[in-house]
Amino acid sequence: MAAHGTAERQGMTNSMLGFILFLASEVMFFGGLFAAYFIARADAPAWPPPLTPEQIAEGVHLELEVLLPAISTGILVLSSVTMQYAVWQIQKGNQGGMLWGLFISLALGIVFLAAQLYDYTQLHFRADDTIYGTTFYTLTGFHGAHVAGGALFIAVVTVRALGGQFTAENHEAVEASSMYWHFVDVVWIALFTVLYIIK
Amino acid sequence: MLGMPLRRRLRLFVATVTAALLALLATGTASAIQPRGITDEAHLMNDLFWIVTIAGLVVFGLVGAALVYAMIRYRRQNDELPPQFHGGGKIEAAMVGVPVLIVIGLFTISMIILVQIDDKAQDEALTIDVTGFQFSWQFAYNLNDLGTNTDPNAEGTIAVIGTPANDPILYMPVDEPVEFLLKSNDVIHSFYVKDFLYKLDLIPGRVNSFTVTARETGDFSAQCAELCGTNHALMRFTVRVVERDEFDAWVAAEAARQLGDGALVSTSGTQGD
Amino acid sequence: MATVAVPQLSGYHRPAVLDWIMTVDHKRLGILYLYFTLFFFAVGGILALLVRTQLAVADNSFVGNDAYNQIFTMHASAMLFLFIIPVWAGFGNYLVPLQIGAADMAFPRINALSFWMLPPAGILMFAGFIVDGGAADGGWTAYSPLAQQTGVGMDMWIIAVIVLGMSSTIGAANFLVTMFRMRAPGMTMFRMPIFCWTMLVTALLQLLATPVLAAALVMLFIDRNYGGQFFDPNGGGNVVLWQNVFWFYSHPAVYIMILPGMGIVSEILPVFSRKPLFGYKAFVFATIGIGGLGFSVWAHHMFTTGSVLLPFFGFMTFMIGVPTGVKIFNWLGTLWGGSISFPTPMLFAIGFVSMFLIGGINGTYSAAVPVDFALHDTYFVVAHIHYVLFGGSVFAVFGGLYYWFPKIWGRQLNERLGKLHFVLMFVGFNVAFFPMHMLGLDGMPRRIAVYADSAGWEALNMLSTGGAFLIAVSMIPFLIAVVMAFMRPKDQPDDPWEANTLEWATTSPPPDYNFDSLPPVRSERPLFDARHGDEAH
Ligand code: HEA
Ligand code: HEA
Ligand code: CUA
Ligand SMILES: [Cu+2]
Numbered sequence A: 001m002a003a004h005g006t007a008e009r010q011g012m013t014n015s016m017l018g019f020i021l022f023l024a025s026e027v028m029f030f031g032g033l034f035a036a037y038f039i040a041r042a043d044a045p046a047w048p049p050p051l052t053p054e055q056i057a058e059g060v061h062l063e064l065e066v067l068l069p070a071i072s073t074g075i076l077v078l079s080s081v082t083m084q085y086a087v088w089q090i091q092k093g094n095q096g097g098m099l100w101g102l103f104i105s106l107a108l109g110i111v112f113l114a115a116q117l118y119d120y121t122q123l124h125f126r127a128d129d130t131i132y133g134t135t136f137y138t139l140t141g142f143h144g145a146h147v148a149g150g151a152l153f154i155a156v157v158t159v160r161a162l163g164g165q166f167t168a169e170n171h172e173a174v175e176a177s178s179m180y181w182h183f184v185d186v187v188w189i190a191l192f193t194v195l196y197i198i199k
Numbered sequence B: 001m002l003g004m005p006l007r008r009r010l011r012l013f014v015a016t017v018t019a020a021l022l023a024l025l026a027t028g029t030a031s032a033i034q035p036r037g038i039t040d041e042a043h044l045m046n047d048l049f050w051i052v053t054i055a056g057l058v059v060f061g062l063v064g065a066a067l068v069y070a071m072i073r074y075r076r077q078n079d080e081l082p083p084q085f086h087g088g089g090k091i092e093a094a095m096v097g098v099p100v101l102i103v104i105g106l107f108t109i110s111m112i113i114l115v116q117i118d119d120k121a122q123d124e125a126l127t128i129d130v131t132g133f134q135f136s137w138q139f140a141y142n143l144n145d146l147g148t149n150t151d152p153n154a155e156g157t158i159a160v161i162g163t164p165a166n167d168p169i170l171y172m173p174v175d176e177p178v179e180f181l182l183k184s185n186d187v188i189h190s191f192y193v194k195d196f197l198y199k200l201d202l203i204p205g206r207v208n209s210f211t212v213t214a215r216e217t218g219d220f221s222a223q224c225a226e227l228c229g230t231n232h233a234l235m236r237f238t239v240r241v242v243e244r245d246e247f248d249a250w251v252a253a254e255a256a257r258q259l260g261d262g263a264l265v266s267t268s269g270t271q272g273d
Numbered sequence C: 001m002a003t004v005a006v007p008q009l010s011g012y013h014r015p016a017v018l019d020w021i022m023t024v025d026h027k028r029l030g031i032l033y034l035y036f037t038l039f040f041f042a043v044g045g046i047l048a049l050l051v052r053t054q055l056a057v058a059d060n061s062f063v064g065n066d067a068y069n070q071i072f073t074m075h076a077s078a079m080l081f082l083f084i085i086p087v088w089a090g091f092g093n094y095l096v097p098l099q100i101g102a103a104d105m106a107f108p109r110i111n112a113l114s115f116w117m118l119p120p121a122g123i124l125m126f127a128g129f130i131v132d133g134g135a136a137d138g139g140w141t142a143y144s145p146l147a148q149q150t151g152v153g154m155d156m157w158i159i160a161v162i163v164l165g166m167s168s169t170i171g172a173a174n175f176l177v178t179m180f181r182m183r184a185p186g187m188t189m190f191r192m193p194i195f196c197w198t199m200l201v202t203a204l205l206q207l208l209a210t211p212v213l214a215a216a217l218v219m220l221f222i223d224r225n226y227g228g229q230f231f232d233p234n235g236g237g238n239v240v241l242w243q244n245v246f247w248f249y250s251h252p253a254v255y256i257m258i259l260p261g262m263g264i265v266s267e268i269l270p271v272f273s274r275k276p277l278f279g280y281k282a283f284v285f286a287t288i289g290i291g292g293l294g295f296s297v298w299a300h301h302m303f304t305t306g307s308v309l310l311p312f313f314g315f316m317t318f319m320i321g322v323p324t325g326v327k328i329f330n331w332l333g334t335l336w337g338g339s340i341s342f343p344t345p346m347l348f349a350i351g352f353v354s355m356f357l358i359g360g361i362n363g364t365y366s367a368a369v370p371v372d373f374a375l376h377d378t379y380f381v382v383a384h385i386h387y388v389l390f391g392g393s394v395f396a397v398f399g400g401l402y403y404w405f406p407k408i409w410g411r412q413l414n415e416r417l418g419k420l421h422f423v424l425m426f427v428g429f430n431v432a433f434f435p436m437h438m439l440g441l442d443g444m445p446r447r448i449a450v451y452a453d454s455a456g457w458e459a460l461n462m463l464s465t466g467g468a469f470l471i472a473v474s475m476i477p478f479l480i481a482v483v484m485a486f487m488r489p490k491d492q493p494d495d496p497w498e499a500n501t502l503e504w505a506t507t508s509p510p511p512d513y514n515f516d517s518l519p520p521v522r523s524e525r526p527l528f529d530a531r532h533g534d535e536a537h
Helices: A014-043 A053-057 A067-091 A095-122 A130-162 A172-197 B006-032 B040-073 B089-117 B244-259 C016-022 C026-055 C065-099 C108-116 C118-130 C152-181 C194-225 C239-256 C259-273 C280-296 C310-335 C344-367 C369-375 C379-409 C415-441 C458-486 C526-532
Strands: B126-133 B136-142 B157-161 B169-173 B177-184 B189-193 B198-202 B208-213 B218-224 B236-242
Touching (some): A014 A130, A014 A172, A067 A095, A130 A172, B040 B208, B040 C310, B040 C369, B089 C344, B089 C369, B126 B169, B136 B169, B157 B169, B177 B198, B198 B208, B198 C369, B236 B244, C026 C065, C026 C118, C026 C379, C026 C458, C065 C108, C065 C239, C065 C259, C108 C152, C118 C152, C194 C239, C194 C259, C194 C280, C259 C310, C259 C379, C310 C369, C344 C415, C369 C415, C415 C458
Parallel strands (some): B169 B236
Antiparallel strands (some): B126 B136, B136 B157
16 A cells, blocks of 8 residues: 555655755745845945934944954854764764764854844844844844754754664754754854945 | 537537627727827827737737637547647747747837836926825925926925815926926825826835826826725826916916915016026 | 444544544645635635625725725735635645655645644634724735734734745645655656646745745834834835835745646646647646746836836746746647537636636736836736636636546536536626726726726726626535535546546545555556557557
């Protein structure tokens, strides 16, 4: 009965393909937000947009410090490396190496989130202070939420790894979480470049 | 009809439906003749409309005829299996080639016409500032910018402001280019004059403009064409195209009414300043 | 019933309702989708009748201006988001695994999740009618800044549409994996039934376009609720931005709404012409072409904003006529030289071809930019919408229902009633929507609750309203036919139509795991091969 149809093809599993498709839709979601940012910025007469006297009186100013986010970027990139390290280790069957990779990535991810939250408290503008504030918080906020989701994913994988669930042949969840993590990393690099570097 | 054999009933049905459709189509296009438009730009657009209509009718006629023909000619008559062809290179190439040609033709013509319609306003054109708001219009005339043939340049603006209950009237002179500047401060509206065969949106945060030259005098009803809230349907106005002297007289009267007697010295050829 | 000892799971039986609620079977989910979407077709239709009643005469005060805006907004929202888009997921769920010879979808549980996201979203959207300020009333396009002025019903609408979008995105991933990886032996991509191909391209469009709509809706939600300035020029935002992002989704979405219908038509026409689909590969490439081009034409909805590249978008829009024309010729070529019979599914399929042709041609009017300056936001566009979506998609829905009814429910719908249904619907449809062309040319804007007597639009509007009610009447024979069918035993053979594709190789309705055995698949018509041997090629 089940001889037909369910026979899976060579190569990646159904779940992996499904996961990749899901990532594609995530890319399009961020693509939409980025496109909005670019259109708004290209069309604005000045960037950052001028503030009203009331806003200036309240002490609003539209500026970003680069140092802390630059360090955060380094941390996130590093965590991508350690995540990939975890994948390579388990591909070789080294559970211990994988665990280290996972732990460190998770820790770095959490540091990144903390730094991001701290950075928010240092800013002199809010989401309702011009399109500048709105796009900034929307983009970084949705990214942060995805980092948090990715960290949760890694945490679950770590717990399963502690239970010894992954082997050289069977470690799809590790690969999926690492792909997801690379994805949020790449989005961040794009965000960092666009929001902090291109002034 | 019920006593007929199925095939004849079917054929009759098909024929009736086709006839009805063609009749509808014919009336449809016939009634399309009515809004010929009153501006140079509208006349261009009307030419394009007819070109597209003819192309569309030809495509519809050929495809429709082939469809009806196939349905009648190849209806099932016996249980034999018809020849099983799957398609062939040449026919398939034609399926792409012919539409590509039609499409390129139509596109080229529409671009030529678009460029002609888009001819930018000459500096001397009369400018009317149109502001849309929920739910009516304001038409403002700068007395300094009343167009080529006006002598009396003076400071100040006159404005016509409507209410949903009281539709405003937009005065414009015939036979000369008039530029419209479109603005909005609340939501998007659309400045739509049926007899211009044209509309353009009023978008908060930007100014849109277009120029037309009207060729007929008279009153033409118009209204907002972009959903803008509760009373969108009531955002109507009238375009009154008049001869130049009549326009000048109207401006003078309005200026006197809105700005006081001295505002406009004269409208009948005496130099203002 | 049977007295012989059949091995059975003994003991506890779940109540049937629970069985349906807990099901992860693609066929049952497909049926749930169909019930759900047809219900919202009726809801959307009743709202349309309110619209038509209001517009029947000049200066009418049947419903107020505010209520009118809510009614047509919710009419379109129901028809698009709760009927047409998910109805294809319904057909797809039922048919794709059967047509490719699989036992189920790739991810049955996720499949169930996709379906169960719909009812809460539908309820949320319609609950707008009972809150302060009423339901969403900015049109289904929710143009900003207008969409920021209205009440909480708009927030409910936004959330509902986001949820519906998520449902269709994960559903799309499910369809793609199913078709890429679950095909029966011998079922190569180019032997997949055409309906599957159209579902595949549709799923790709959903996967890539729907998240962009989600992004747009999120921005709108932020502007409405958290002081965002995306669409507010006073804060440096950009009003037209909404339209760009919205249409980036919503133009591909119109192909999401039509491609599976084209697939259904391409299943029906060959069967009742007793010929293969003419130019199978050309059809597949045309489908892919429409999908691809569909991403590059969005600004044709914005020609009158004065802020888009008119030549580029005009050209791309014209170009979409080319692959679509290929399909029209595929269908003609299929009929040509065939041996054509006209049972109800075939009538709806031919109805589709002819009415969609009109809808495509009147869409081409708007591709000619200067013509669109006149026609945009008039009833000419409303005519276009309904010729493609009703004359196209809805005709395909009914064609598909009549065609697969025996397979899904094991019973046949009455032919006489079916033909009556078709004739009434076809006539009613044309009477309702053809006059809208003339109204549009005569300058009647869309989305207006009232028009002045002096405008001279009353006669045609009255005619159109009559047609709309005729469409409603046409549903009566359909409903009678359904009730009559359900009162009969399940007596349908596996393959009542002498069809071509695998779903007809199993019983009607199919057993839990779909197939006891599969015929060999050596072409896109395995059942035809089985019936006639290979010599008939
Ligand atoms: C199922 C849905 C569907 C489909 C398939 C289409 C198909 C097309 N649509 Fe339509 N459209 C809508 C649904 C759809 N549309 C909706 C809902 C709106 C309104 C949205 C709103 O504002 O609310 C809209 C609005 C809309 C507009 C904006 C109008 C305006 O607001 O001013 C335009 C403009 O170009 C357009 C164009 C087209 C074109 C060119 C096609 C083409 O795909 C059609 C191609 C088909 C053919 C051309 C016929 C067959 C071809 C041949 C026989 C070959 C030979 C023909 C030629 C060479 C021309 N559509
Ligand atoms: C799939 C899409 C779809 C479908 C099927 C329809 C179907 C219909 N539409 Fe709709 N329509 C749209 C999509 C659709 N529409 C869209 C996208 C818009 C634009 C909205 C906007 O501007 O934002 C629009 C706008 C629109 C307008 C313009 C409103 C305006 O601009 O002011 C009008 C006006 O006449 C209209 C009429 C109708 C009518 C009469 C039908 C009829 O064909 C409906 C027929 C159906 C029935 C009559 C229901 C039958 C069922 C029963 C009678 C109940 C039986 C009971 C049970 C089964 C329990 N529609
Ligand atoms: Cu202003 Cu509609
Ligand atoms: Cu479109």
